[in-house]
Amino acid sequence: MIHYLESILSSAIRTRLNVYISDLFLSNENSSFKSAKMDKTDKNIEQVLKGKITKFCSALSLLLSSIVSPTIDLIAFGVQLNRNLGVNGSVLIALFYTSSFLFLKKISPSFEKLIASRDQIEKNYKSDYSHIASNSEEISFNGGENFEKLSSSKSLHKLLKLSLSIIKMRFKYVIAEDIFVKYIWSITGYILGAYPYFKDGSSFEADSSSSAIRMRKFASNRWLMLYFIDAAGRLMYTPKRLMELSGSTDLIFSFLQTGHALRKDYYPEPFESSDDIANLNKDLSLAGARRVVYQNFNGIKLTFVPIILPNINPYYSGKVLIQPLVWTVNPGENWLVKGPAGVGKSSLLKTISGLWPTFTGILEKPPSDEIMYIPSRSYMCMGSLRDQMIYPHDQSLMIENGYTDDDLLEILKIVSLDYLPEKEGGLNSIKNWSNSLTDEESQKICMARLFYHRPKFAILDECTSAVSYSVEETMYKHAKSIGITLITISNRNYLAVYHEYVLRLGDSHPPSIPSSGAKRGNKSSKLLGGNLNSSSSNNSLYARRAWSGEKLISVDESEEIIRSNFSEKDPNIQPANNLGVSWYAARLNTAYSGSQNVFFSYNSPIEKRSASHSTRNERTLAVSRNISSSQLSNMLTSKNDRADDDKTEIVRLRRVLFERRQLYQNCQDRLSGINSELEKVVLDQRIIDALE
Numbered sequence: 001m002i003h004y005l006e007s008i009l010s011s012a013i014r015t016r017l018n019v020y021i022s023d024l025f026l027s028n029e030n031s032s033f034k035s036a037k038m039d040k041t042d043k044n045i046e047q048v049l050k051g052k053i054t055k056f057c058s059a060l061s062l063l064l065s066s067i068v069s070p071t072i073d074l075i076a077f078g079v080q081l082n083r084n085l086g087v088n089g090s091v092l093i094a095l096f097y098t099s100s101f102l103f104l105k106k107i108s109p110s111f112e113k114l115i116a117s118r119d120q121i122e123k124n125y126k127s128d129y130s131h132i133a134s135n136s137e138e139i140s141f142n143g144g145e146n147f148e149k150l151s152s153s154k155s156l157h158k159l160l161k162l163s164l165s166i167i168k169m170r171f172k173y174v175i176a177e178d179i180f181v182k183y184i185w186s187i188t189g190y191i192l193g194a195y196p197y198f199k200d201g202s203s204f205e206a207d208s209s210s211s212a213i214r215m216r217k218f219a220s221n222r223w224l225m226l227y228f229i230d231a232a233g234r235l236m237y238t239p240k241r242l243m244e245l246s247g248s249t250d251l252i253f254s255f256l257q258t259g260h261a262l263r264k265d266y267y268p269e270p271f272e273s274s275d276d277i278a279n280l281n282k283d284l285s286l287a288g289a290r291r292v293v294y295q296n297f298n299g300i301k302l303t304f305v306p307i308i309l310p311n312i313n314p315y316y317s318g319k320v321l322i323q324p325l326v327w328t329v330n331p332g333e334n335w336l337v338k339g340p341a342g343v344g345k346s347s348l349l350k351t352i353s354g355l356w357p358t359f360t361g362i363l364e365k366p367p368s369d370e371i372m373y374i375p376s377r378s379y380m381c382m383g384s385l386r387d388q389m390i391y392p393h394d395q396s397l398m399i400e401n402g403y404t405d406d407d408l409l410e411i412l413k414i415v416s417l418d419y420l421p422e423k424e425g426g427l428n429s430i431k432n433w434s435n436s437l438t439d440e441e442s443q444k445i446c447m448a449r450l451f452y453h454r455p456k457f458a459i460l461d462e463c464t465s466a467v468s469y470s471v472e473e474t475m476y477k478h479a480k481s482i483g484i485t486l487i488t489i490s491n492r493n494y495l496a497v498y499h500e501y502v503l504r505l506g507d508s509h510p511p512s513i514p515s516s517g518a519k520r521g522n523k524s525s526k527l528l529g530g531n532l533n534s535s536s537s538n539n540s541l542y543a544r545r546a547w548s549g550e551k552l553i554s555v556d557e558s559e560e561i562i563r564s565n566f567s568e569k570d571p572n573i574q575p576a577n578n579l580g581v582s583w584y585a586a587r588l589n590t591a592y593s594g595s596q597n598v599f600f601s602y603n604s605p606i607e608k609r610s611a612s613h614s615t616r617n618e619r620t621l622a623v624s625r626n627i628s629s630s631q632l633s634n635m636l637t638s639k640n641d642r643a644d645d646d647k648t649e650i651v652r653l654r655r656v657l658f659e660r661r662q663l664y665q666n667c668q669d670r671l672s673g674i675n676s677e678l679e680k681v682v683l684d685q686r687i688i689d690a691l692e
């Protein structure tokens with residue numbers, strides 16, 4: 001009966017807890033995604049839902065048999081014994097059991113800690129295996145089987161060693177416990193049960209009938225003692241059960257607490273010492289973040305918003321990645337966001353999307369249905385091919401929005417995936433799409449999703465890196481043609497063609513070289529800054545921040561490439577203090593953008609070749625057509641213009657080459673200077689001996 005009740009209780013608790021957690025973490029406030037990165041317990045939903053809740057529910061329901069039933073027995077038998085043995089006997093029993101309980105507790109090893117560390121090692125071991133399973137191909141390509149085998153067998157060895165030592169310790173402890181519970185307690189029980197017999201038998205007037213009564217009393221006391229000991233023994237295991245429960249309770253409690261904190265952006269008071277609290281920088285901590293966000297703006301506007309990597313301790317200051325940004329994206333203004341690896345480009349996306357809080361300053365953005373964020377890792381949901389394209393809509397919502405399957409097929413054509421439905425068995429086919437599609441196809445599906453949703457604004461974080469240049473071009477052109485304002489996070493310079501502005505992050509060194517004559521001197525590169533005049537060659541002015549609403553100067557992205565190459569190697573790019581790197585915004589030199597295409601793309605030589613090849617083909621095609629003389633003369637003029645452009649480019653490139661050589665020479669000179677300085681250094685003989 002008790003087991004039946006336990007099972008019912010366990011399943012009822014489990015159902016309620018699962019529903020509660022799903023409601024909490026999969027709400028519109030998308031806390032689950034925040035928690036995946038910021039939960040201080042570092043446990044994600046999957047782990048908690050998978051194992052811990054089941055464990056917690058069964059441990060909680062077991063309390064019914066391990067506490068309630070022995071307690072009732074203990075009270076019932078205790079009252080009866082008290083009647084039979086009197087107050088003295090009862091006090092003696094209570095004293096004896098309490099002291100033996102304390103003794104057993106003292107000799108018991110800290111099982112809960114040991115089990116917690118075993119669970120941790122087991123978790124690492126399992127994650128090692130899932131890591132190997134998900135990267136099996138890469139491991140084979142690298143011939144890393146032995147390495148992986150060695151590292152996983154190390155974890156296994158560690159796990160087995162700890163498990164064995166826990167088993168041994170438990171064995172010793174159980175023997176000690178059994179000696180106490182089964183033998184010492186029973187013997188004591190017999191002695192105490194016989195107490196009234198000896199007490200009454202000491203009188204010489206006792207006759208045979210009273211002896212029989214005393215014997216009956218002894219027999220009844222003996223049984224009462226046995227039941228009492230059994231109940232006390234079962235109650236002895238309760239602390240163990242509670243410890244098991246406390247492990248999962250702690251985890252589930254902190255998990256739920258984090259969920260609530262993330263959802264409501266509320267953090268309970270810290271438990272740190274007053275010194276710690278005094279050192280906190282409240283503004284930059286999760287608990288102190290001001291979170292001023294308005295979501296009804298026709299554009300994206302950051303007013304003094306620093307990009308901060310949140311500290312997982314909600315009371316500690318996060319790491320400032322980028323200095324407070326003052327940046328406005330108006331509808332129709334397409335921006336390219338650039339910067340060295342790890343500078344915080346994706347973090348900017350996380351801040352705008354609300355995944356990370358706006359610590360200080362003001363963030364204004366469009367309502368959530370007017371902006372779409374496409375991260376670098378393509379996400380494929382569970383469901384059909386259609387579901388991938390319309391995610392997070394479902395088919396009924398798609399029909400409600402006036403879309404048909406034919407429209408989806410049209411979108412697939414735009415992203416060059418028209419072959420996919422036939423290959424994969426139609427739009428209804430259900431698969432594990434993350435495994436079925438290549439990286440390129442997944443990225444194209446994400447772009448198809450963008451074209452289906454048609455938001456006003458889209459932030460694309462390196463989401464077309466695996467797509468070929470020609471398809472990328474079609475996609476960008478299509479996005480612009482349907483009125484999507486693009487903010488592209490990418491370092492691929494040829495993408496500048498599709499954007500009018502650039503936000504450069506991490507350029508802590510303003511360009512020391514004024515832009516080349518090709519930019520400053522000619523009509524295509526007039527300065528747009530209201531406070532700047534064309535005669536100014538002041539570099540700091542050139543690199544000054546573009547404040548919100550102020551006109552921007554124009555930059556030449558080819559120089560950007562060269563500078564970014566240098567600055568990426570610069571150790572000063574991430575300042576040691578918590579100030580973040582600098583940034584600047586500029587208008588892209590459209591004349592340059594229009595003509596440059598891929599000529600200066602330093603990371604895509606293949607695309608460079610294919611683009612120049614297609615340009616040649618286009619020209620040949622044009623000439624072979626039957627065209628009028630005026631058209632021909634127009635064509636020739638444009639050809640001459642192009643030749644002029646090319647010449648300008650050559651001149652500019654030479655200049656850039658010359659500047660790089662100069663820089664190289666400067667570095668060489670500095671290096672030889674340092675070498676000669678080093679030669680002058682006389683080392684102490686003892687140091688030389690030590691070095692040798």
Ligand SMILES: Nc1ncnc2c1ncn2[C@@H]1O[C@H](COP(=O)(O)OP(=O)(O)OP(=O)(O)O)[C@@H](O)[C@H]1O
Pocket residue numbers: 037309321339340341342343344345346347348
């Ligand atoms: N969830 C996170 N947890 C801990 N650190 C993070 C997290 N996300 C980003 N970072 C750190 O913040 C810094 C900026 O990362 P971010 O991904 O924004 O850089 P990025 O400019 O986009 O780089 P990349 O071009 O390589 O993607 C890095 O040092 C990174 O390690």
